[in-house]
Amino acid sequence: MKRATLDEADFVIVGTGAGGATAARVLAAAGHSVVMLEEGARLNTSERPRDAGGALAQAMRDGGSQVAFGSAPMPLLQGRCVGGSTAINSGIIWRMPDDVVEDWTSRFGLGHLVDPAVTDPIYDRIEEELEVTPTGDEVLGGNAKAMARGAEALGLPGAPMRRNAGRCRGSGECLQGCPGERRQSMDVSYIPRALADGARLHTHARVERVLVERGRAVGVRGRRLDASTGRSRATFEVRARRGVVLAAGVVHTPLILLRSHVAGPVGLHFQCHPGAAMLGRFDTPIRMSFGATQGYEVPMRERGYKLESLSLPPEMLAARIPGTGAEWQERIAALDHYAQWAAQSRFEAQGRVRLGFGGTPWVNYEPTEHDIAKLKEGLVLLARMMFEAGAREVYPGIGHVPEVLHGPDDVRLLEAAATTRPDLHLMASHLFGTARAGVDASDSVVGPNLEAHGMRGLFVMDASIFPTNLGVNPQHSIMAVVWRAATELAAEDAGRVARAG
Amino acid sequence: MRLLKMEQRWLEAALAGFAPEDGPGLAPRPGEVDWRASFERMADSSNGQAKVGMRAAVWLAGLAPMWLEGKPHTLIGLAPEERASLLERLLAHRSFAVRELVLLLKLQAAFALLGTATARARSGYDRDRPAPQESAASLRQLHVVSESSLEGGRS
Numbered sequence: 242m243k244r245a246t247l248d249e250a251d252f253v254i255v256g257t258g259a260g261g262a263t264a265a266r267v268l269a270a271a272g273h274s275v276v277m278l279e280e281g282a283r284l285n286t287s288e289r290p291r292d293a294g295g296a297l298a299q300a301m302r303d304g305g306s307q308v309a310f311g312s313a314p315m316p317l318l319q320g321r322c323v324g325g326s327t328a329i330n331s332g333i334i335w336r337m338p339d340d341v342v343e344d345w346t347s348r349f350g351l352g353h354l355v356d357p358a359v360t361d362p363i364y365d366r367i368e369e370e371l372e373v374t375p376t377g378d379e380v381l382g383g384n385a386k387a388m389a390r391g392a393e394a395l396g397l398p399g400a401p402m403r404r405n406a407g408r409c410r411g412s413g414e415c416l417q418g419c420p421g422e423r424r425q426s427m428d429v430s431y432i433p434r435a436l437a438d439g440a441r442l443h444t445h446a447r448v449e450r451v452l453v454e455r456g457r458a459v460g461v462r463g464r465r466l467d468a469s470t471g472r473s474r475a476t477f478e479v480r481a482r483r484g485v486v487l488a489a490g491v492v493h494t495p496l497i498l499l500r501s502h503v504a505g506p507v508g509l510h511f512q513c514h515p516g517a518a519m520l521g522r523f524d525t526p527i528r529m530s531f532g533a534t535q536g537y538e539v540p541m542r543e544r545g546y547k548l549e550s551l552s553l554p555p556e557m558l559a560a561r562i563p564g565t566g567a568e569w570q571e572r573i574a575a576l577d578h579y580a581q582w583a584a585q586s587r588f589e590a591q592g593r594v595r596l597g598f599g600g601t602p603w604v605n606y607e608p609t610e611h612d613i614a615k616l617k618e619g620l621v622l623l624a625r626m627m628f629e630a631g632a633r634e635v636y637p638g639i640g641h642v643p644e645v646l647h648g649p650d651d652v653r654l655l656e657a658a659a660t661t662r663p664d665l666h667l668m669a670s671h672l673f674g675t676a677r678a679g680v681d682a683s684d685s686v687v688g689p690n691l692e693a694h695g696m697r698g699l700f701v702m703d704a705s706i707f708p709t710n711l712g713v714n715p716q717h718s719i720m721a722v723v724w725r726a727a728t729e730l731a732a733e734d735a736g737r738v739a740r741a742g
Numbered sequence: 743m744r745l746l747k748m749e750q751r752w753l754e755a756a757l758a759g760f761a762p763e764d765g766p767g768l769a770p771r772p773g774e775v776d777w778r779a780s781f782e783r784m785a786d787s788s789n790g791q792a793k794v795g796m797r798a799a800v801w802l803a804g805l806a807p808m809w810l811e812g813k814p815h816t817l818i819g820l821a822p823e824e825r826a827s828l829l830e831r832l833l834a835h836r837s838f839a840v841r842e843l844v845l846l847l848k849l850q851a852a853f854a855l856l857g858t859a860t861a862r863a864r865s866g867y868d869r870d871r872p873a874p875q876e877s878a879a880s881l882r883q884l885h886v887v888s889e890s891s892l893e894g895g896r897s
Contacts (some may be wrong), residue, residue, distance in 0.1 A: 293857070294857050304784060304788045306789050326822065414871075420874040528870045531865075556852050556856040560849040570761055570762075570769050574766075576768075582758045601790070
């Protein structure tokens, strides 16, 4: 098979999500030559399909069918396109919580990486560049407003979400790609900025391993994919004069590390924030089609979960409505009367990513009983909030619980049910930890500067390096940590070049 | 993913069983929804494990009258209302695997029905959605050095 040297640069960055795009933005702005490699496609907004099936097929890894295996499979949702998951998410912005900063500092020796004296100005700058603001009342929409009513009735600490969509018009199509490019996902913000600074972008380029010479990463090797069929074509190599940055995501970064024989607990400590959603039917219209896809949240950090409004495309909404045949058809004729909210929890379970058959990923993950109990508490609270907000019926979507709750008294049936993992329809989009950072080389894959302990010139800059999950949406923390590390890398490398000169 | 003729008929019987034509509410009109095309599009973008699950779901539903009710025929032999009733039983089955696989079919049915422009328009779901203010020409066109259609580079 033909192997071509596709390109060469100071830094080769694998992946264009929150981590890879931020690294490209910082390194290119510092004057380094940068090549970005993306396995997925460039999705120009005007060409993205508006239906859910088309959106999943085009922008999600495996069309949304990637799962973690345990006593029940759990979908792991990740973007696979230019912009990565930032091109499909709701743009929710949270800084790393203080207790996580303290934990990483004390247990993993990462104080240098997450020191608020350094990261706070970085957060400020990212928020300014990505137009981060709280969701305005004019675009909250009926789904989020109903949730606000429920939270206020129960005295819960809810608030409009802060998002990177300051000019949001409430199209409710974050998954399909914001139709006006108002959400500042990486494909419309940091990647164009890096390109303007001279970076180069190659799509349909699947990286499989790191090229190593005399113990140093000097490039990557992979396969080019056919844009229409996805089948692999010729192999390629891209050479890196200064360093290789892996930012292929929590499932695929460890696979590249494993194929490249990088030492350490690669693939271990996989963590996530599994969530489950609940529907309520209201007499007055909710009109989920207008408003921010996600606009309101109730952070219950001390309890270990967060409640969020979640507006979905109608295809996904309809699938969650109970019934078949005439009963289902009558219910889905009133799609604008439904609200959907989700509980997302900070699980303690840890799983593993490994190379499966044919080099594809195999993820094992089994929540603990405590995890399930914690999420269940959040779901019970959601049901209460729905009735307080005026729901006529609530559809919990939980096994061994009535599929329709008709009033607040019925919530006790949900509360009393002995819920186990297979009773819940979980999915996770916040993934962490398969190449974790730390000072102890025997227990981590990269050091505090995000360079691999066992390979000079190889850096990991995505949520794989997070030694724990966060309990909040991770995009902002990923960007800040990568910004910090990439800035130091750029300065260090410039110094090395100056000294050599 | 290519289905056998028999699988295609089971699939269409199952998906149409969730939303029979000319039913009440948001029902498809005769011939309006291409159930199979929607299923195949989703299967084509799915990974190998999911494809196995999707095919298993078709067999499970297609043969459900036999294994669940002891009847000597497949799903195709049932009247539309009987199919709906059978699918409801499968969705509430004690086995997690059965429930999940049939829910996967329901997801396909919803995607096919509401992915059909005319049915979606009848749902009225999008009537409150703001129209984009930007013209296609004003949206960003990312410059890519090479896509797979280009050979690029130096050999």
